[in-house]
Amino acid sequence: MRALYILAKDSLEEALSSRLILVSLVAAAVLLYLGEAVSALAAEEETRALLDLGLGLIELVTLGIAIFGGAVFFLREGETKRADLILSRPIGRARYLLGRFLGLALTAGVSLLLTSALHLALLLFKGWLFTPAYLYALLGIYLKVLIALSMTLGIALWSTSALAAMGFSALLWSLGHFLPEVGELLGRGGTSLVWLKPVLWIPPNLSFLNYRDVMSLAPGFPPVGAWFAYAGAYAGLWLLIAWDRLRLKEF
Amino acid sequence: MPDPTALPLVFTSVGKVYERSHLGRATRQQALRLVSFEIRAGEIFGLLGLNGSGKTTTFKIALGLIQPSQGQVRLFGLPPVRAQARRKAGYLPEVPAFSQHLSCEQVLAFYGGLSGLGGRILEHRIASVLELCGLKLLRRRRVRELSKGYRQRLGLAQAILHDPELLILDEPASGLDPLAILEMRRAIEHLNGDLKTSILLSSHSISEIERLCDRVAILREGRLVKVLEKSAWKEAEGGLEDLFVDAVAAPLGTGESA
Numbered sequence: 001m002r003a004l005y006i007l008a009k010d011s012l013e014e015a016l017s018s019r020l021i022l023v024s025l026v027a028a029a030v031l032l033y034l035g036e037a038v039s040a041l042a043a044e045e046e047t048r049a050l051l052d053l054g055l056g057l058i059e060l061v062t063l064g065i066a067i068f069g070g071a072v073f074f075l076r077e078g079e080t081k082r083a084d085l086i087l088s089r090p091i092g093r094a095r096y097l098l099g100r101f102l103g104l105a106l107t108a109g110v111s112l113l114l115t116s117a118l119h120l121a122l123l124l125f126k127g128w129l130f131t132p133a134y135l136y137a138l139l140g141i142y143l144k145v146l147i148a149l150s151m152t153l154g155i156a157l158w159s160t161s162a163l164a165a166m167g168f169s170a171l172l173w174s175l176g177h178f179l180p181e182v183g184e185l186l187g188r189g190g191t192s193l194v195w196l197k198p199v200l201w202i203p204p205n206l207s208f209l210n211y212r213d214v215m216s217l218a219p220g221f222p223p224v225g226a227w228f229a230y231a232g233a234y235a236g237l238w239l240l241i242a243w244d245r246l247r248l249k250e251f
Numbered sequence: 252m253p254d255p256t257a258l259p260l261v262f263t264s265v266g267k268v269y270e271r272s273h274l275g276r277a278t279r280q281q282a283l284r285l286v287s288f289e290i291r292a293g294e295i296f297g298l299l300g301l302n303g304s305g306k307t308t309t310f311k312i313a314l315g316l317i318q319p320s321q322g323q324v325r326l327f328g329l330p331p332v333r334a335q336a337r338r339k340a341g342y343l344p345e346v347p348a349f350s351q352h353l354s355c356e357q358v359l360a361f362y363g364g365l366s367g368l369g370g371r372i373l374e375h376r377i378a379s380v381l382e383l384c385g386l387k388l389l390r391r392r393r394v395r396e397l398s399k400g401y402r403q404r405l406g407l408a409q410a411i412l413h414d415p416e417l418l419i420l421d422e423p424a425s426g427l428d429p430l431a432i433l434e435m436r437r438a439i440e441h442l443n444g445d446l447k448t449s450i451l452l453s454s455h456s457i458s459e460i461e462r463l464c465d466r467v468a469i470l471r472e473g474r475l476v477k478v479l480e481k482s483a484w485k486e487a488e489g490g491l492e493d494l495f496v497d498a499v500a501a502p503l504g505t506g507e508s509a
């Protein structure tokens with residue numbers, strides 16, 4: 001437990017000191033400012049537009065941080081030879097992976113908290129009435145980002161290419177938002193493509209966690225328990241895939 | 252659980268082939284062949300060999316950082332990939348690399364924590380290794396501001412932080428000034444003499460090895476061609492240097508390989 005904490009804290013502090021978070025905050029501030037300008041065009045729907053746009057931007061920035069961090073982390077730790085010193089200590093590789101994953105997840109979490117605080121302040125200033133649905137939307141975003149992070153770690157370790165990992169994760173991410181639609185399309189085009197359906201099990205089902213797009217429609221509260229179960233299982237699988245590569249990796 | 256009576260380190264017929272594939276082209280590099288030796292408790296064991304002869308590879312295998320392709324390795328009686336086996340080992344790598352944004356103290360707290368130290372004990376240990384490695388005045392300095400020699404000292408500090416029973420030092424004197432080399436030698440003598448730490452080290456300085464080591468092994472192109480006791484080079488006319496040159500210059504396969 002202590003080793004997990006030490007490893008996680010170390011990666012979080014490194015991210016903070018590398019100003020990655022600062023960059024994300026500045027990006028978010030600029031984007032929110034633009035968003036505010038755009039939403040002003042939407043006249044009577046102003047706060048609604050600001051809400052939707054803002055959540056979209058928060059998701060994008062947090063996702064960017066997680067995917068970037070996940071893609072370069074172990075490659076860099078190998079290249080700088082820091083991994084050798086850490087692994088010469090009595091730390092198993094599963095623990096090493098988990099500790100670093102937690103650190104990257106915390107980094108994304110901090111960025112999410114900061115950007116959403118900015119967003120929320122702006123919303124309230126514009127006279128928006130707070131609803132708990134906002135927090136559910138943030139939770140959904142965070143779980144999606146954790147899934148993306150674990151995918152990226154797995155792909156980066158196997159492909160040993162940060163670029164490939166970022167690209168492939170982004171692809172799976174986008175696919176993950178259209179799974180029901182794609183599934184229906186495959187079914188409709190006669191029977192010829194039905195065999196492709198199992199392939200749809202590979203990308204994560206992100207539309208399931210995508211509360212921010214529907215929250216304005218007052219759909220009731222989301223199934224948070226099922227969310228956690230799904231995100232935990234899916235991210236866990238990718239972490240297993242990552243571990244299987246890291247287990248014998250020679251840095 | 253590690254066996255308390257087990258030798259610190261045993262290599263039995265260890266071979267290592269590095270395999271790389273790049274753009275579909277596979278390359279193989281045989282780095283070690285049939286290497287067997289053991290480190291006895293309390294001794295200083297030196298590894299000599301030309302560049303690329305396999306010293307660093309040997310150390311990495313000993314610590315489970317890379318896997319042997321053949322043979323068996325036991326660190327305190329356990330396979331080194333088991334985290335438990337590494338508990339009593341300390342490692343100074345060829346090029347010690349630390350997080351640039353941390354101070355010396357923070358680096359030590361990080362590695363000490365990973366070795367299971369904490370609280371007052373950790374604080375005490377950090378103060379004592381900073382002192383021993385001549386880093387006391389630089390304890391708040393960030394790694395990115397340290398000169399190469401001071402990084403090397405920090406490398407030694409983290410290696411001995413948890414009072415290891417086996418210390419593996421990959422070219423410990425590299426990058427050090429003459430005074431620091433002397434201090435490094437004193438530190439090694441203190442660790443071995445007073446604390447009974449077993450030490451496995453490599454160096455390109457034959458005089459350094461000659462002075463420090465109880466036994467020396469000579470690696471040549473991945474083969475262990477000789478293991479010498481101190482008496483052997485004390486008695487030899489040209490000292491260890493001649494024995495070394497003979498071992499690495501003689502044609503291979505003339506009966507002296509292990």
Ligand SMILES: Nc1ncnc2c1ncn2[C@@H]1O[C@H](COP(=O)(O)OP(=O)(O)OP(=O)(O)O)[C@@H](O)[C@H]1O
Pocket residue numbers: 269270271280281282300301302303304305306307308309345
């Ligand atoms: N990661 C690697 N991939 C492929 N080959 C490697 C790798 N590391 C080392 N080698 C090769 O293995 C052999 C032994 O290398 P090693 O680093 O163990 O030598 P060394 O004795 O430590 O040399 P030096 O005195 O230069 O530090 C060399 O031929 C080297 O090119």
Ligand SMILES: [Mg+2]
Pocket residue numbers: 306307308345421
């Ligand atoms: Mg070397």
